[in-house]
Amino acid sequence: MKRRVTGGSALDRGRAVRFHFDGREMTGCRGDTLASALLANNVRLMGRSFKYHRPRGVLTAGSEEPNALVELKRDGTFHPNIRATLQELHSGLEARVQNCWPSVRHDVMAVNDLFAPFLSAGFYYKTFMWPRAFWERLYEPVIRRAAGLGRLPRAHDESLHERAFAFCDLLVIGSGPTGLMVALTAGRAGADVILAEEDRQMGGRLLSQAGQIDGQGAEDWVQGVLAELTALPNVRLMPRTSIFGTYDGGVFGALERVGQHLAEPGLAPRECYWRITARRAILASGALERPIAHPGNDRPGVMLLSAVASYWHRWAVDPGRVVVFGNNDHALASAQVLADQGMQIAAYIDPREDVAGDTPFPFHSGGEVVATRGRHGLREVTIRVRGRESRIACDTLALSGGWNPTLALTCHHGARPVWDEAIAAFVPRPGMVPGLEAAGAARGRFSIAACLADGVEAAQAALAELGLKAPDMVLPEAEDSAYALRPLWQVKAKGRAWLDFANDVTTKDVTLAAQEGFASVEHMKRYTTQGMAPDQGKSSNMGALAVLADATGGSIPETGTTTFRPPFVPVSIGALGAGAKGAGFRPERRTTSDAQARAMGAPMIEAGLWYRPSYFPQAGDADWRTACNRETGFVRQTVGVCDVSTLGKIAVQGPDAGRFLDFVYTGTMSRLAVGRVRYGLMLREDGHVMDDGTCARLNEHDYLVTTTTAAAGEVMQHLEFVQQAFCRGWQLRLASVTENWAQMAVAGPLAGEVLGHVLGEVPDLPFMGYCPVQIGAVAGRLFRISFSGEKGYELAVPARFGADLFRHLVALAEGLGGGAYGMEALNVLRIEKGFITHAEIDGRVTAFDLGMQGMMSSKKDFIGRAASQRPGLTGPERMQLVGLRPSDPQAGIAAGASLFQPDAPATAAHVEGHVTSACYSPTLGTWLGLALVVNGRARHGARLRLEDGLRGQRCEVSLCDPVFFDPEGGRMRD
Amino acid sequence: MQFSGFRILKEGLAGNRGWKPHWRKPDPKPDYDMLIIGGGGHGLATAYYLAKNHGLTNIAVLEKGYLGGGNIGRNTTIVRANYFLPGNSEFYSHSLKLWEGLEDELNYNVMHSQRGLINLFHSDGQRDAFARRGNAMLAQGDDAILLDREGVRAILPYLDFEQARFPIYGGLYHKRGGTARHDAVAWGYARGADQRGVDLIENCEVTGISVESGRVTGVSTTRGEIRARKVGIVTAGRTSQVAAMAGLRLPIESHILQAFVTEGLKPCIDHVISFGMGHFYISQSDKGGLVFGGDLDFYPSYAARGNLPGVEQVMEAGMALMPMIGRAKVLRSWGGIMDMTPDGSPIIDRTPIEGLYLDAGWCYGGFKAVPASGWCMAHLMATDQPHPVARRYRLDRFATGHLLDEEGKGSQHNLH
Amino acid sequence: MYLPCPCCGWRDMREFTCIGAADYCDRPEADAPPEAWDNYLHLRDNPAGPARDLWYHAPCGTWLEVARDTVTHAVTGSTAVEEAG
Amino acid sequence: MIELSASDPFAGLHLPLVHGAARLDSVPPVRITAIAPLPGQTEALASALGGFPAPGEVLDTTLRLVWVGRGQAFAFGEGLPEGLERHAALSDQSDGWAGAQLEGADAQAVLARLVAMDLRALAVPSSVRTLLGHLPLLLVKQSETAFDLWTYRSMAGSLSHELDRAMRMVAARRALA
Incomplete structure (x- = not known):
């Protein structure tokens, strides 16, 4: 470690850590960040810039880093765009530079830099337009490959991520002098406090400077406060946690690095996304130093002065010969302290003419840095003092253009900060986000003493709002020096001066944008990509704004600010979407027969959240259709068994239940006899069909409504609404009982025999009848209903008995030559009968379209009645439900095909309708379809041409009644 | 000034000092033939085509902020023509054709990139619905290919084909679908309209609409009264407020849609992809950011920002579909305000007030419609007749029941 | 964002479904003219500022009208639909 | 005539699960009756039952009455008084719900991964209807370290999967500390 001095408060000097950077093995210390370890190893070149592929080194020591973004190996693959300044070193860490080829030192794309005059802001809007086809084929692929930063591996992200919720009285964001005093005051008052800090260590800037607090070293004072806070049970410390956004209702998004810094995190998550809800919050996020836009300010070795100080104090990094270029008192004081501590300050340059100091290093007031040299790292700077240029050899140029309060979180609700001329920076106003106030440097109070005092004050105000008594606090003594600066936004000299290092935006780009009329700050941002x-x-928006103001002749506050949007720091999608990969995306709903169906080899398909068996394969089946035909045959010829538990079941109970059902169904349910079942249609209030199903009257005041599987939730929500909004005081209650009952369809000519075995004796139940039954000791319900057109029953038992009932029924059916049937056969059976599903009820159809206008009672009001009478919802121009038969019975047809007149062109103007459902009917030996066709009911017998251009099918079909099989319905009734 | 590679070379050698503003910044005149309220994509395109197609140049676009500052500057930039209902199908088909010539038309590189759009489906029922859609697209003369699972895998191998909660059954591939650089569309139309004499007036908020005996006569603005024979309201996101100035109550509810962009990455997603089981769509910009979004936050809002539950829904869908993006980091999120209508389709129509026209209700599909919307709105304002491809976008269709409900969700505004 | 369920108190937005403006509670009489139904089903004031909208708290089954500001997102109160007007 | 045997909603899910300081086990089957008083009948019902829980309440009379939603309670256990149907809609929910108990020093930390509520603030005993991840949830706080978690029977697998994942990560974090 060539560039390491003694000390380093963050380091455990005794613990060497080996790591790899760009294939080279290096050694750092425990406590290093990747950036500090690289600097200590004399690595300054850490990446290449976005557009010109200029060599770049680290600028900062925090999450705001624009340059030092690397690819990091984790979980067996590389993660892009990891900030070297935030990534803690661990043994075995592997990182590599990104956005360069073949290597960071020799990057072919650096040729872009030579063409910079032609690649100015927005150049791409003006060219690459000819010839037209070349955009997708040539220009765009080249641009895309050149752009971007890190590579995203295509392998699934196998990292573990966690989401968690936390609640507190007071959230303190930042643990510098302000945040610590807030937490201490509120903690002593007994408030439930969370103190969140982005860094591994709490203390903020107190970790990076030498001053004294209460007569002890700043770091010792921090340790003392932390010891007290740790001992308080009502205070939670959250290090390594970045607050990234403020949301409504006191909600803050936060990202905690949990295992990211560990060589072996085990089953601990890489990161945890926290949603923190706080009654009050205090933003004590401090301030960020800003660079100065001078020619050549982007070379590796150019850093912020505060970063140089941090690397020196915390990580014992020797910056070599340092030139400091600052425009404020803080910079000068800082340079003096660093020089006292042994740093080689080669010169201090300050544009102010009226400052002077008794410094141990050369002091150039009225000076500016006008150029730099060094291909892969800084070697020399050129300064201009009162018109005279001279050169200074150096390794590091430390910039300090003043400080910007870190106020982004206060702007996330859309409010704008105000300009403070005294510090030449924007500061937050009170109340920009309800419940959140800034304190300390985050609102422009820069001295340590001011921060400590402001922290106490802010805490007291929050405690008062929380109804807690603030303790008496004695303010520690600390530095309270003034902060004076003269803004220097750009050094006007020959050469390119960078504003946005990451996106390669220079002062010239901003000036050019203004020249081209992009003078509004939002336009400038979008035209130049500044800040994106x-x-x-x-580190650059403020400077860009000032340059824009200069170019347009306006003041900075007149020119405005850009919008601050969450997240404040980038947050991985894996963390925000924690747990959603694979099966975790949505709950799985499994029927009681699920295990049995899987054991029988049935492929399970998703039906909403449910799984249902597609078909039950047997040895020797050619394909799924063999099984489907067999199962259809069970029902038509012997007996089939199907689990239909997924259909929604809603108990509607009470003296007004019938009246209520009359209001939600198109038909009348109140006159249904006890023990009878009726088919019903529910409309949406806009007059379209919402769902269909059966309604059984179990008792005088007890109805059972069934819904389709797909619409169960929607129907329940709808019924709750109708009841609560329009039926206030009616004597009824609703309850979903879907899950309590396992319900099995037993259908086919031999259905009665199967039931006889189960029940002992089959009740004499008419079609559309219901009665309670006993299966041994178990009370069940028997419905005689059919979705297949065969004699059929549905037998319901409490769910705990579902698995066993299914097993018995399948065995009994198999004994009679039948067996279980799945969704494929169920679909064939219902199409043969012209029964509809949500393939037909697609949200756009009306009862009229389905030929069910007769089910719309004219004697009462019901939901959807009025709107269904709109002129556009009935009439011959509507598409209506019909059956389809291909003229060639073996001509396969598929849902989604379009229908045309036989000789009409296959163009949009001539579409007559489309196929909604289709199947091969083994019963009838032909393909069948259901379709919605313009004026279809009046056109039974007509021949149309089916076109399925997507699948290359074309055939003749004829329209017919949708009920293909047993149109009189004798089979299910008898 | 004509833009070209040669021009860039010439200006570059001359220190880029010759570039001129892309449009003028005129003060409003007291009187125009026509006013367009709203300097977003639709308003600027309307002005452009009024000038270009109808020779009307005594017109002004009034924008309360900066041009292109509304939804045209805040969207996921997708361009497609994959609708299936008569009324939508021909409109979006027309729009896509205009997109395909837009760079030549405007002499502005809007980076329209036909990289292909793939709508995934995850059940037989969804496949059937997409088959219907695809066949309708073919009948309209547009392109569509039905991919099976393996077909999708060949193009998008990085999707989760192994453990997805809702397996991928296939996809509808629309090769002419793609993306464009959203800001450039606004700027290109602005520059084109300006060159033809249209006044583009920024920082000019309309505060009232003057109506005399049922006829519009002009507007009040923060920059004075402006008279005009005809006024078009093209203010998505604020339509209800502007229309209320003329006493109109509209079938519109405003909702937020959040969208997201990640840090820049080398090319990894070449297409536009939409997930069928959870609202999620994604593409990668030319700068390398993954641009993606999902469903509305669902509550009425004008705040242009969303909340974490909405964020989580989108990220969860992303992780469910393509787990590789877990490593990508969200850089910025934003919210746009959507005019949601009761059938999910827009309105381009006259209003009950003579001389007052409405272009609104784009729900969250307005970006791809910009060229055709401008084209048809210009036609309507110039001729007082609906353009044939927009004739079903009537304001009274909800009352009459001649609906254009692509999603089949019914009259609840926020479900479209 | 949190919303006050009249039954359960303040709960995370994720537990709720919003169906839009509270106009939807004012169902016209069965024989009202078509304009009344158009007004009820489709037309909205759509205010930028204080508004009332309809939410369903699925966990407990309560429908509620929420008083909310569509610009600031401030939530000022709620009433159970069953107890409203 | 056949005799049917019962099966457990958590069958095959390998309960109990123990990770670190949290343990998950199924709640033994119990009779659950949903009781929803008809409008105006709550008082009459309460006197017949010995009380009726307000939102969030758990009442222990001869049965355990747990508030579960808008005007609805579950009665856990046998021995419901006769004649309640005059005052309330009753439905059997014994088989509709699957219950598991999460217990241990880290129980709250585990639930903080899945439930968007401050469970510290709840009384003992009390009930809450909310979500566990995407799952519907009836949570009964039995003590500061024990929670009964009920969801729909069909989702028992997802319930235990979600909890298992959260328990493992909480335990792994403990191991780091």
């Missing part, structure tokens, strides 16, 4: 890189312009 991974650092979101943290």
Whole structure:
């Protein structure tokens, strides 16, 4: 470690850590970040810039880093765009540079830099337009490959991620002098406090400077406060946690790095996404130092002064010969302290003419840095002092253009900060986000003493709002120096001066944008891409705004600010979507017969959240259709068994239940006899069909409504609404009982025999009848209903008995030559009968379209009645439900095909309708379809041409009644 | 000034000092033939085509902020023509054809990139619905290919084909679908309209609409009164407020749609992809950011920002579909305000007030419609007749029941 | 965002479904003219500012009208639909 | 005539699960009757039952009465008084719900991964209807370290999967500390 001095408060100097960077093995210390370890190993070149592929080194020591983004190996693959400044070193860490080829030192794309005059802001809007086809084929692929930063591996992200919820009285964001005092004050008051800090260590800037607090070293004071906070049970410390957004209702998004810094995190998540709900919050996020836009300011070795100080104090990184270029008192004081501690300050340059100091290093007031040299790292700077240029050899140029309060979180609700001329920066106003106030440097109070005092004050105000008594606090003594600066937004000299390092936006680009009329700050941002890189312009937006103001002749506050949008720091999609990969995306609903169906080899398909068997294969089946035909045959010829438990079941109970059902169904249910079942249609209030199903009257005041599987939730929500909004005080209650009952369809000519075995004796139940039954000791329900057109029953038992009932029924059916049937056969059976599903009820059809206008009672009001009478919802121009038969019975047809007149062209103007459902009917030996066709009911017998261009099918079909099989319905009634 | 590679070379050598503003910044005149309220994509395109197709140049676009600052600057940039209902199908088909010539038309590179759109489906029922859609697209003369699972895998091998909660059955591939650079569309139309003499007036908020005996006579603005014979309201996201100035109550409810972009990445997603089981769509911009979004936040809002439950829904869908993106980091999120109508389709029509026209209700599909919307709105304002491809976008269709409900969700505004 | 369920108190937005403006509670009489139904089903004031909208709290089954500001997202109260007007 | 045998909603899910300081086990089957008083009948019902729980309440009379939703309670256990149907809609829910108990020093930490509520603030005993991840949830707080978690029977697998995942991560974090 060539560039390491003694000390380093963050380091455990005794613990060497080996790691790899770009294939080279290096050694750091425990406590290093990747950036500090690289600097200590004298690696300054850490990446290439976005557009010109210029060599770049680290600028900052925090999450705001624009340059030092690397690819990091984790979970067996590389993760892109990892900030070297935030990534803690661990043994075995492997990182590599990104956005360069073949290597970071020799990057072919650096040729772009030579063409910079032609690649100015927005150049791409003006060219690449000819010839037209070349955009997709040539220009765009080249641009895409050149752009981007890190590579995203295509392998699934196998990292573990976690989401968690936390609640507190007071969230303190940042643990510098302000945040610590807030937490201490609120903690002593007994408030439920969360103190969140992005860094591994709490203390903020107190970790990076030498001053004294209460007569002890700043770091010792921090340790003392932390010891007290740790001992308080009502205070939770959350290090490594970035608050990334403010949302409504006191909600804050946060990202905690849990296992990211560990060589072996085990089953601990890489990151945890926290949703923190706080009654009050205090933003104590401090301030960020800003660079100065001078020619050549993007070379590796150019850093922020505060970063140089942090690397020196915390990580013992020797920056070599340092030139400091600052425009404020803080910079000068800082340079003096660093020099006292042994740093080689080669010179201090300050544009202010009226400052002077008794410094141990050369002091150039009225000076500016006008150029830099060094291909892969800084070697020399050129300064201009009162018109005279001279060169200074150096390794590091430390910039300090003043400080910007870190106020982004206060702007996430759309409010704008105000300009503070005294510090030449924007500061937050009170109340920009309800419940959140900024304190300390985050609102422009820069001295340590001011921060400590402001922290106490902010905490007291929050405690008062929380109804808690604030303790008496004695303010520690600390530095309270003034902060004076003269804004220097750009050094006007020959050469390119960078604003946005990450996106390669220079002062010239901003000036050009203004020249081309993009003078509004939003236009400038969009035209130049200023501030849109991974650092979101943290170090550059302010400077760009000032340059724009200069170019347009306006003041900075007149020119405005850009919009701050969440997240404040980039957050991985894996964390925000924690747990959703694979099966975790949505709950799985399994019927009681699920295990049995899987054991029988049935492929399970998704039906909403449910799984249902597609078909039950047998040895020797050629394909799924063999099984489907067999199962259809069971029902038509012997007996089939199907689990229909997924259909929604809603108990409607009470003296007004019938009246209520009359209001929600198109038909009348109140006159249904006890023990009888009726088919019903429910409409949406807009007059279209919502769902269909049966309604059984179990008792005088007890109805059971069934819904389709797909619409069960929607229907329940709808019924609750109708009841609560329009039926206030009616004597009825609703309850979903879907899950309590396992329900099995037993259908086919031999259905009665199977039931006889189960029940002992089959009740003499008419078609559409219901009665309670006993299966041994178990009370069940028997419905004589049919979705297949055969004699059929549905037998319901409490769900715990479902698995056993299914097993018995299948065995009994198999004994009679039948067996279980799945969704494929169920679909064939219902199409043969012209029964509809949501393939037909697609949300656009009316009862009229389905030929069910007769089910719309004219004697009462019901939901959807009025709107269904709109002129556009009935009439011959509507598409109506019909059956389809191909003229060639073996001509396969598929749902989704279009229908045309036999000789009409296959164009949109001539579409007559489309196929909604189709199958091969083994019963009838032909393909069948259901379709919606313009004026279809009046056209039975007509011949149309079916076109399925997607699948290359074309055939003649004839329209017919949708009930293909047993149109009189004798089989299910008898 | 004509833009070209040669021009870039010439200006570059001359220090880029010759570039001129892309459009003028005129002060409003007291009187115009026509006013367009709203300087977004639709308003600027309307002005452009009024000038270009109808020779009307004594017109002004009034924008309360900066041009292109509304939804045209805040969307996921998808361009497609994959609708299936008569009324939508021909309109979006027309729009796509205009997109295909837009760079030549405007002499502005809007980076329209026909990289292909794939709508995934996850059940037989969804496949059937997409088959219907695809066949309707073919009948309209547009392109569509039905991919099976293996067909999707060949193009998008990085999707989760192994453990997805809702397996991928296949996809509907629309090769001419793609993306465009959203801001450039606004700027291109602005520059084109300006060159033809249209006044584009920024920082000019309309505060009232003057109506005399049932006829519009002009507007009040923060920059003074402006008279006009005809006024078009093209203010998606604020339509209800502007229309209320003329006493109109509209079939529109405003909702937020959040969208997201990640940090820049090398090319990894070449197509536009939409997930069928959870609202999620994604593409990668030319700068390398993954641009993606999902469903509405669902509550009425004008706040242009969303909440975490909405964020989580989108991220969860992304992880369910393509787990590789777990490593990508969201850089920025934003919210657009959507005019949601009771059938999910837009309105381009006259209003009960003579001389007042409405272009609104784009729900969250307005970006791809920009060229055709401008084209048809210009036709309507110039001729007082609906353009044939927009004739079903009537304001009274909800009352009459001649609906255009692509989603089949019914009259609840936020379900479309 | 949290919403006050009249039954359960303040709950995370994720537990709720919003169906839009509370106009939907004012169902016209059965024989009302078509304009009344158009007004009820489709037309909305769509205010930018204080508004009332309809939400369903699925966990407990309560429909509620929420008083909310569509610009600031401030939530000021709620009433159970069953107890409203 | 056949005799049917019962099966457990958590069959095959390998309960109990123990990770670190949290343990998950199924709640033994119990009779559950949903009781929803008809409008105006709550008082009459309460006197017949010995009380009727307000939102969030758990009442222990001869049965355990747990508030589960808008005007609805579950009665856990046998021995419901006769004649309640005059005052309320009753439905058997014994088989509609699957219950598991999460217990241990880390129980709250585990639930903080899945439930968007501050469970510290709830009384003992009390009930809450909310979500566990995407699952519908009836949560009964038995103590500061024990929670009964009920969801629809068909989702028992997802319930235990979600909890298992959260328990493992909480335990792994403990191991880091």
